[in-house]
Amino acid sequence: MIDKKTLSERDICTKFITPAIEKAGWDKTTQLLEEVSFTDGKIYVRGRLTARGKRKRADYILYYKPNIPIAIVEAKDNRHSVRAGLQQALDYAEILDIPCVFSSNGDGFVFHDRTATDGNIETELDIDSFPSPEELLKKYKQYKGIHTSEAQEVALQDYYFDGSGRSPRYYQQIAVNRTVEAVANGQGRILLVMATGTGKTYTAFQIIHRLWKSRAKKRILFLADRTALIDQTRRGDFKHFKDKMTIIKKKVVSRADGKEELVSNNKRGIDTEDKAYEVFLGLYQGLTNASDIEDAYKDFSPEFFDLIVIDECHRGSAKEDSAWREILRYFNKATHIGLTATPKETKEVSNIEYFGDPIYTYSLKQGIDDGFLAPYRVVRVNLNVDAEGWRPEQGKKDKDGKEVEDRVYNRKDFDKTLVIDERTQTVARKLTEFLKGYDRFAKTIVFCSDIDHAERMRFALSNLNADLVAKNHKYIMQITGDNDEGKRELDNFINPEETYPVIATTSELMTTGVDAQTCRVIVLDAEIKSMTKFKQIVGRGTRINEEFGKMFFTILDFRNVTDLFADKDFDGDPIRVKPVSEDTDLTNIVDEEQSIDSLIIDEETGEEIEIGTKIRYPEPQTRTSKVNEPRQKVYVNGVDVSVLISREMYFDTNGKPITTSLKDHTKELIKGQYASLDDFLARWNSTDKKEIIIKELEEQGVLVEALRDAVNREVDLFDLICHVAFEQPPLTRKERANNVKKRDYFTKYGDQARKVLETLLDKYADEGVTNIESMDILKVKPLTDYGSPLEIIKQFGSKAKYLEAVKELEQELYNTGA
Template sequence: MYKKNLSERDICTKFITPALEKAGWDMQMQVLEEVSFTDGKIYVRGKFTARGKRKRADYILYYKPNIPVAIIEAKDNNHSVRSGIQQALDYSKILDIPCVFSSNGDGFLFHDRTATDNDIETELSLDDFPTPEELWERYKKFKGIETPAAEKIASQEYFFDGTNRKPRYYQQIAINRTVEAIGRGQNRILLVMATGTGKTYTAFQIAYRLWKAGAKKRILFLADRTALINQTRKGDFKHFKGIMTIIKKKVVIGKDGSDELVSTKKKGIDSSDKAFEIFLGLYQGLSNNEPAVEDAYKDFSPDFFDLVIIDECHRGSAKDDSNWREILTYFRNATHIGLTATPKETDEASNSEYFGEPVYSYSLRQGIDDGFLAPYRVIRIGLNVDAEGWRPEQGKTDKYGNAIEDRIYNRSDFDRKLVIDERTDTVAQKLTEFLKGYDRFAKTIVFCVDIDHAERMRSALARYNPDLVAQNHKYVMQITGDNDEGKRELDNFINPEEKYPVIATTSELMTTGVDAQTCKVIVLDANINSTTKFKQIIGRGTRINEEYGKSYFTILDFRNATDQFARPDFDGDPIRIKPVTEETTLDGIVDEEETNNEPIIDTETGEEIEMGRPQIRHPEPGKSGSIINEPRPKIYVNGVDVAALITRELHFDQHGKPITTSLKDHTKEIIKGQYASLDDFLSKWHATDRKEAIIAELQEQGVMVEALYEAVDKQVDLFDLICHVAFDQPPLTRKDRANNVKKRNYFTKYGEQTRRVLETLLDKYADEGIENIESMEVLQVKPLSDFGSTIEIVNGIFGSRAKYMAAVKDLETELYKVA
C-alpha cells in the first residue's frame, strides 16, 4: 500500500531515477526531468492573450546533449506500468526519439521503435533499464548510422555560447536529420521551416557541427538579398568570426579608347580570402551581367567548397536560364542544403526534383500550435467597388481629361491598371480607424500593388493621421526599393527599440528578408495569387516578442487574399506535380502572380528595385492625351463613390482552416462531439472543481469562447453560452444568476464576515465570470482585499483553506442550481 499513496513525482524520485542511475545514466549531463518542449499555444481573447498548456515529458534521455535517445512517461502506482505508453509514443514521434518507456514505479514497459519483430514491446524490471551505450546502438539503427565516419558526424555536439540558448526541439530534429543524412552520403538536402522558426540559426548549427567534425572544411552560404547576408553575418553566423568572409563582386576599373576592358578587381577582397573557411555570398556578387567581366565564383575551383547552403532556395537560382543557377552547377560536387519556408511545386518547377523530399518540415500551423509563432486574427473589409466592380458613366474622363474605356473594372484592375483616389482613401481611413481602436503605434506593414500605389497610400495615411505625422513625419514611411529615404528607415522599422517608423507602405521589398519581430498589423491591399508569396508576406507577422507586447498579429484584408488559407497546400508539404524529366532544376518558372509582377533585383547590391513607375497619361492642348516614356499605362480617376460594405472577422478551426459554417453551428458541432446531451454536459460541469479546465478543454477542441461572447452577449456566463449555443437553452445573464442566489437567502447559514466575503465574490462573478472567483488571487483584488490578506481571509474568516474552497464550491453549485 505504501506505493499507492505516493504521488507521480514521488514515484519518479524514489524508483525511476534510482533505476536510471543504476544503469549508468549521468543525471546531470544525460537526463532531463519534467521537460517542456513547447511554449504553449497562444490564444487570442479580444485584445488579451493567454498561453495554453505546454507539452511536457517526464524524462528525456540524451546520449550526448544533441542526441535524445529515449523518453519516459511516469504515472503513479495506481496506474498500470503500461498506462503512459501511448502518450510517450505520441511525444516520441514529435521528438524523433526511437526508445519509449512507461513506468509506474514497479518496472518499465519498453517500446522499441527500431524493432520489427515480436520484441517491439517488452516489460523490464527496475534493475534492467538499458545503459546509454545500449540505447545509442538502437538510435544508430533507427537513424541508419552505419559507419564510423557517419557516427563521428552524428555525435558531434552543438555550438554552445555559454548562454541558455539551445536548439528548440524542431530545430534539433532538423539539424540532426541533416547531418545524419550527410553522414550517410546524401548530397542534396531540403529543409522546410516556417518563417520565424530560426532557419539561419539551424543552418549555423548544421554548418558548425559539420565543420567541427571535419566533414565539411569550406562552406558557402548563398543568398539573394543584401539584408539576408548582413543578418546572417551579424547574427547567428557571428560565432564564425575570424574564419568568415563575404565574397565581393568584381567590377571594371578601366577601359581603353576602344572600350576594351583593362582590368577588374574585387571590392575589398583578394586571393588571400581563400584562407577563410566560411564564405557568405550574394548571388549578385558572385556573377556578372557584363560578358567582359569574369564571374567572381570562378576564382574558386569547382571543388573548393564542400558544402553550399542556399537560403530561400525557392527563388534566387530558381530559373533554369539564370546565371545564378550556374553557380550551383559549378559547385555541383559539394553538398547542397536548401532552406525555405515555401517550397515550390508547380507543373513547371520543383524544389523536390533538385533536392529530393524534405528531410524535415515544420509548418506555420505547427509553430502556432506549439506557441513558437504568433497566431493571427483576420479581418476582412469588403469595398463596394471591389464587390460590384466599377463602370465609368457615359462621358467620364480621367483626372487628365482623357476618355476612359467603357468596361467593368474589378479588383484585379485596381491600382494596377486603374487608380481610384477614393478607394485609396477608404483603405487608409479604415486602417486608421482600426489602429485608433487598437494601438496607433502598432508596427504595421501595408502591402500595395506597386511603388506608385505605395506612394499614394503613404500620402493618404499621412492625411488621415495628421496629429501623429506632425509629431514625427516618420510615423508613416514608404519603404520600397527605389526610395533611399525609406530604405534607410528599414532597420529602424524592424528594431523593437525604435518607435518610428510605425506604418510602412511597400510592395515587394518587405515580402522577404525582413525580421519584423514587433509587426502587429499586416494590411493586404494587393492581389496575391501566389501561395508562395502569400506565405512570405504572412511570415512578416509570425514572430513573437512578448517583451514588447507582441504575441499575435492582425491581418486586415481588402482583397480577399486570405482565401489562400483555404488552399489544401497552404500549410503542409506541397505535392509534387511536375513531370519527372532527365534534367533537374531548382524552381523553373515562378508563379503566375510573380511573373506578372516580378520585382527587379539590383545586380550590384541585391536590393529589390520592384516594379517600374506606371505610365501616366498627361493631357496636351488639342489632344486627348499623350504618354510619357514609362512602362505600363495607368488610368487615374476620382469622384467615385467608394464605401466599405462589410467588415467581419474570419474564424479558423483548431487545424488553421477557415470555418465555412456559422460560428454558432461550428461550436455546436464541437460541443456535441464532447457531450452527447445536456445532461452529460451538466454532469461534467458540476463534477469539475475548476470550470476554467472546461474552458481550456473546449479551446483545445477549437471552440472560440471569446468570439462566441462577442456573437451572443458578453454578460452571458460560459455555462449559459454553451447551453444556449449547443442545447438551445434560454440563457441567463451573470447578474440574473447572482440575483437568484441572493433571493434564495442562501447566505443565512454563514456568519456575518463569511457571508460578506461570499456576497462580494458573487458580485465579482456577476461582473467578470466564474473563472475569476475560482482563483485565490481574487482575494488580493479590491474590494475583497479590504477584508484582509489572503491568509487572514482564508484562515481567519473561513477557518482553513479547505473550508474556504468548500464554500466557493457550494457557491458555484448554488449559482447553477436551477439548471
C-alpha cells in the same frame, strides 16, 4: 515495506524509475533529463488578452550526448499497469524523432523498439534490466542509418554552445541531426522546410558548425539573395565563426587605361593562396553579373567549396534556367542544402526536382500549435466596388481629362490598371479606424500592388493620421526598393526598441527576409495568388516577442487573399507538380514571385531596386509589337466607395477557415466533448475552477471569446454552452446574480462575510465566474474596503472556509440548472 499503490507518480519516479536508469549507466547530470517540456504551449487569444495552453512534457528523455536524444520514458503511478504510459510515449517519440520508447509504473519497463523488424517490437523488462547508453546507441545508429565509423564521427559531433543557455528547440534539433546524418551518409542535395520565424538561420549555423568542426566540410558558402539577409546572418548566429568568416563582395576599380572594372574581393585567386577563411557569406548578385564582365564566382575553382547552403531557395535558384542556378551547377561537387519556408512547386519551377523531397518539414500550423509561433486573427473587409465591380458612367473622364474605357472594372484591375482615389482613401480610413480601436503604435505592414500604390497609400494614411505624423514624420514610411529614405528605416522598423516607423507601406521588398518581431498588423491590399508569396507575407507576423507583449497578430484583408488559408497546399507538405519533361503551352504567365528577372541590382551596393512584378509573354517568331511595355494606369476620382461588410474570420484546430456558422461549429465540438446536457452539468459542478473547462474547450477548438461576441457578452460561459450546444434559454450574469439575491441565502454568514459575498456576486455579474475564483480578487476595489486579504479571510474562519463559501456561491448561481 513501502506500499507502491499509495505513492504518487513523482514518488515512483524518484524511488524506483530514476535509480533503475542510473544503475544502467546513465549519467543523471548530462544524459538523464526529467520532466522535459519540449513545446511552449499554444497561445490562445481572448479579445486582447492571451493565455498559454499546456506544454508537451516528457517524464524522461535520455541523451547519449546533448544533441543525441535516444530514448523516451513515460512514468505512471503504481495504480496503473506497466504499459499505461506507452501510447503517450509513442506519440512524443514520433514528434521528437526518437527510436527507443519505454513505459514504467515502478515495477519494471515495457520497451517499444521502433527499429525492430523481426516482430519483437515490444518486450517487458524487469526493473533492473534497463539498457545501457551503448546498447541504445546501437539502436539509434540503426534507426538513423549510420553504419560506418566515419559517418558516426560526423553524426555525433556536438552542437555549438555559447554559454548563454540557448540550445536548439526540438524541431531545430531534428532538422540539424537529419541534415548532418544525411551529409555523413553521402547525400549530395538536401532540402529543409521550416516555417518563417522558426529559426532557419540558427539551424543553418548549427548544421554548418557541426560539419565544419568534424572537418567533414572545410569550405562553406552560405548563399542568399538579399543584402539584409547576409547582414542579419553575419551579425547574428554566424558571428561565432569570427575571423574564419568573410563576405564575398564586388567593387568597381579603376584600370590603368582609365576605365572601370567590376571585380570581386577574391580576384587574387583565394582558392590557392589564402586559406584564412573557411566560411563565406555570398549574395547571388555579388557573384553573378548582368554585364559582359566575367562572373565573380568563377574566381573560385569548382572544387573550392565542399558545402553550399542556399537560404530562401524557393526564389531565384529554384528556376532551372536562372543565372543563379549557374552558380550551383558550377560548384556541383559540393553538397547543396536548401532552406526555405515555402518550397516552390509549379509547372515551371521545382525545388524538389533539384533537392529531392524535404528531409524534414516544420510547418506554420505545427509552430502555432507548439506555441513557438504567434497565432493570427483575420478581419475581412469587403468594399462595394470590389464586390460589385465599377463601370464608369457615360463620358466619365480620368484625372488627365481622357475618357475612361467603358467596361466593368473589378478587384484585379484596381491599383494595377485603374486607380480610384476614393478606394485608396477608404482602405486607409478603415486601417486607421482599426488602429485607433486597437493600438495606434502597433507595428503595421501594408502590402500594396506596386510601388505607386505604396506611395499613394502612405500619402492617404499620413493625412488621416496627421496628429501623429506631425509629432514624427516617420510614423508612416514607404519602404520599397526604389526609396532610399524608406530603406534606411527598415532596420528601425524591425527593431523592437525603436518606436518609429510604426506603419510601413510596401509592395515586394518586405515580403521576405524581414525579421519583424513586433509586427502586430499585416494589411493585404494586393492581389496575391502565389501560395509561396502568401506564406512569406503571413510569416512577417508569426514571430513572438513576449518582452514587448507581441503574442499574436491581425491580418486585415481587403482582397480576400486569406481564401488561400483554405487551400489544401497552405500547410501541407510540398508536392512536385513540374513534369520531368514538358511541352510548354506558351500562354501568358504572371510570375507572382519577385525573381531575378524583376530585380535591377545596384552593382555598387548589391541592393535590389524593385520594379514590380514582371509579366512574361510568349515570344513566337512573328511577334514584333512591344508586348512587354506595361499598360498605362488610369486614375479616376469622384467614385462612391464604401465598406460593405467587415467581419472576423475564424479557424478550426487544423488552421482551416470555419465555413459553417460559428454556433454550429461550436455545437459540434462541445457535443464531441459532452454527449448530453447532464454530462456537461456533471463536469461543470465537479470542477473547482471553471477556467479549467475554458482551457479544455479552447484546446478542442472552441472559440470562447468569439462565441461571446456572437451570442451575448453579458451571458455566462455556463449559459453560453447550454444555449449553443443544448438549446437551453440563456440567462445573463446579472439575471443569475439577482436570482441568488432573491433567495437571500447569505443570512447564515456574519455581517462582514455577507458583504464580501454580495460584493463577489456583483463582481460575477460584471466580469464572470473565473474572476471570483481567484484569490487576487481580494486585492482590488471594492473588496479592499473590507480590509486586507488576510483580514477578509478571517471573517470566514480560515482560507479553506473562504474557498468553501465561494464554491457554495457558485452552486447557488447554477443550482437552477440550465
